[in-house]
Each structure stands twice: as structure tokens, then as C-alpha cells.
Amino acid sequence: MTDRELLRLVAQGDVTAFREWYDRHSGPLFAYLLRLLRDAHLAEDVLSEAMLTVWTDARRYRGESSPRTWLYAIARNKATDRLRQRVVWPLEALDGQRVDGEAERVDTRVAVEEALKRLPPDQREVVELAFFHGFAYEEIARIVRCPLNTVKTRMFLAKQKLRAQLGDAGGRVGEAGG
Template identity: 40%
Template sequence: MKRTDADARVLSRVADGDTAALTELYERYGEPLFAFLLRLAGDRGTAEEILQDTMLAVWRSAGTFQRRSSVSTWLFGVARRQAHNRLRTAAPPQAAEPYERADPLPGPEELAVGGDSLEALLARLPPAQRDVAVLHFVVDLAHQDIAEVLGIPVGTVKSRLHLARTRLRESLHGQ
């Protein structure tokens, strides 16, 4: 049995109101969805909230899944829409309390990429390039799946990915 068939059956059970099936779907896809949302949102708390919004949207709309894509591609599309809805209306971040401030010394990731974290480098990309880069490098989706999640042609995915790589390379080399 292929995973896509099993995922479609689980999603069908979700559509029928089976809460255990929603838990099963979360156990399969919670981590990669969270990693994707963390890169989009930039902070853990917001990413967790968007993941909850995503799972609620999946619960409500599971019956609309039409098998035109894989369940995983559909889930990332739902997560992306939830993220963009939340981030579009989000208030500017509040100043952190002194005890919440991050350690000013660079960590291993910052040292490896010249002082900037991966999140900071990705945040500098235009949103269209950032979406493609996160789905490719972090979530490890294929070009076709990224095209389906974003609703764009595969050629556009390749073009945006090329531009994102170029900008990331320039950022790493300080150009």
C-alpha cells in the first residue's frame, strides 16, 4: 500500500469526523508542517498557533480534498494559506522583556553562515522566493509538489528557486 493511498484514507476518516484520524494525520505531518511554518512565521509561538489553525482548517475542510494532488501537498497548501492569513493581519512584534531576550552571542548556526541565522537569511528573501526556498530546502518537496502547493507553474518554481539560491549565496558571501 502506498503512503498516498493510506493518507487519503486517513483524510477521508477526518472528513467523516474521526478525531483519531486527525491525530494520526498530525503525527505524520506535524513536524514538517511546523518546520515550514516556523520558517514562514519567524518565531516558534506564531508557528505553533498557525499549525493549530492549519489542523482546524483540515478538520473543517477535509471533505473538499479531491485527490488532484497528494495529501501532503494539500496539507502544505492549507498551512501556507493559514500562515499568509495570519501574517498578513499580524500586529508588529512587541519588545521583549529583558529576561526574554536572546543571547547576543552567535550560536553554531550563525557562526556557520557568517553571523546570520538561516531564518534571518530566508527572511531577507522576497516572500515568493522564500516560500519556494522553504518548501524545497526545509520541507524537501519536489518542484511539482511546490508548484501545486503554491498554485504556480513548475517553471516559475525553478526560476524563483534559482533567484533564491543566488540571493542566499550573495548574503553568505557578503555581496
């Protein structure tokens, strides 16, 4: 069943369809919120609020964007409201546990995480939405409520900064979005 079909059923009060919607989207949305908010408890709260909004307001979905884009925009708006209400402390780096044979991959991930943390928040957000969540630039523009060219500029600047920070490892930066 497609997201549009599920959302139509959710709008009609179908609890089973809502459970499927939740199961389908809660994991990736939580990951996005965690990266945005940098607090697991807060991300869980915002996830719950966003899903409650889907349940209560699904009938307001107009189809101007994909249901997934609509959901992420709701979640982003709720996260922004929460960020305005409090100071968020940065996440700790990885917990340091390494599995044999994966040390180099973990080092690369840590380098990328550190490089992302140094990006301005608006640039980091477009990179995360494109690379970690697979959104196209047009969808990102709807989620963050800015013109498409602004998203493209933010991505261009972010890629430049990431390449400069990551050196040779940054050569693959630029394979998502668009």
C-alpha cells in the same frame, strides 16, 4: 497507513486517524509556519486552524495533489491571512548556546539563516519548502498557487543570491527540489 488512507478515514470522522494525521504532520508543519510567520505563538495558532480545517473539510479533498501538499496549502493560506492582519517582527538569531565541537556548524547555520533572511519572501519560501520540507517544484507551485516556471525562476534566483552571499559554503546550494 498512507496519508490518503488517513485522510479518507478523517473525512469519515475517525478521531484515531486524525490523531495519527496530526502526530505525523504537526511537527514539520509547525517548523514551516514558524519560518514563514517568525512568531511561535502565531505559528501554533495557524497550525491549530489548519488542522481544524483538515478535520472539518477532509471530505473536500479531491486528490489533485498529495494530502501533504493540500495540508501545506491550507496552512499557507491561513498564515497569509494572519500576516495581512498584523505586523510580524523578525525572529531573533540563534540563542547563542554552542555545544563543544559544534561551533563551526552553528556558525554555518547562522550564515545560512542570515542569507535566507535577505532573500525576497517569495524566493525564501520556495527555498524553505524545497530544502527544509522536501517538496518538489510541482508541489511547491500548488502550495504557493503560481505556475511551475515561476517556482523554478524563484529557485534559480534564490540559489544565485545564496551562492553569492555564502561564497564557498554556497557550493552545495541546489541539491533539493526539482
